Amino acid sequence: MGYSTLLDIVGSTIMGGLLLLILMRVNGSSVQNTYDLSGERMVQQNIIEVVSLLEYDLRKIGYCNDYTQLPDPAVAIIKADSTSIWFLTDIVEKPDHLFGDGVLDTMKYYLGTTSELTATPNPNDRYLYRVVNSNTAKGVNLGVTQFKLTYFDVTGSKLTTLPVSPPFGIASIQIDVGVENPAAYGQDYSYQKRAIWRQVRLASRNFMLR
Secondary structure: OOHHHHHHHHHHHHHHHHHHHHHHHHHHHHHHHHHHHHHHHHHHHHHHHHHHHHHHHHOOOOOOOOHHHOOOHHHOEEEEEOOEEEEEEOOOOOOOOOOOOOOOEEEEEEEOOOOOOOOOOOOOOEEEEEEEOOOOOEEEEEEEEEEEEEEEOOOOOEOOOOOEOOOOOOOEEEEEEEEOOOOOHHHOOOOOOOEEEEEEEEOOHHHOOO
């Protein structure tokens, strides 16, 4: 075997290795882009699910199909702080009770801790719990990383002393929700996009009106 033939083999091996490396990098980038795009879509879908449920429930604070069951709106919110709220409402449980059954229910939302949710790789996500009456708490596992509540009185001033309990004096609520991908590509959450939603001054007419 001549010297030139040996150089050809070495050169071909190097070029083949470089081409293989390039193909592997292109394939890896393609997989990561696909994973990131699907993860971002998942985050958007998850925040829509969480927000839709929150808006529906919180707008019914103090509502009852039989308004005589709750004549004083000042007691509609039982307790409230920056990451939880406990209130009276009328839950629709049967198809023939489209506006509630006229019986008061209690509902509570609260944010769990990061140590509780070990089923996902993301170290930042938590359960957002929803509790109806004395039923077992149901945790929403949709990548929620933030659930913050801010309260305002009728003058628009922020209520800074928490927790708030009756007579609560709350006229509106600001809700901040953050959601991340529960399982990011390579488990690197430093660059992952977050979906953040804010409902500024959600106000239920049941706070003050009957």
